[in-house]
Amino acid sequence: MNTGLHDVWNLSWKLDLVLRGHGNDALLDSYGAERLPVIASVIEMTHRLTKVMGTPSRLAQTLRDAVIPMVSRLAPFQHAFVQRLSELEIAYPDSPIIEGPGRRHWEDSFRGGKGIAGRYILLIGKDADPAARETARRLRDSLRDVLEVRESSTAGLTLVRPDGYVAYEIGVAGDAELGEVCDLLERQMSPAAPSPPAS
Helix, strand or coil: CHHHHHHHHHHHHHHHHHHCCCECHHHHHHHHHHHHHHHHHHHHHHHHHHHHHCCCCHHHHHHHHHHHHHHCCCHHHHHHHHHHHHCCCCCCCCCCCCCCCCCECCCHHHCCCCCCCCCEEEEECCCCCHHHHHHHHHHHHHCCCCEEEEECCCCCEEEECCCCEEEEEECCCCHHHHHHHHHHHHCCECCCCCCCCCC
């Protein structure tokens, strides 16, 4: 069930951007690149568990029945099991629309209320110089329906997708780095959408 929920959420925000005239085919194509490996992994894990739990071998059954209760009491196993089952450990490092490890972004300001509200969030760090802040403002103004800029208490830049995954992250908040954010967004945006400003 969690796989299906993640599939729907991954596709829904992309369809939303396309239907609103902002996303392009590259954005839609990223669904398969991101979710098919996850689905294959779930099928493989299910196959392995079925083999272990349904083994006809008496020796394997005895070993299974002795080992599983011991291992399942270990905190690292319990944590990994919950993460795996909930799919909260999923990342998209090979996604064509992500630069970096593609991990989930956890921040209290994204919880409850409007959260992300179907837009990318550009978190700009306290280290950003005035020129970078101005570039971020122009980028936000040109992509008002798609991008929100927020102040971050940490240094650098973080671009968070509408589904809460980090699309881009770097420890420096400068014009060159904002140019990379613009390039990343341009690859996903419809030609009809406003182009990000040149820095």
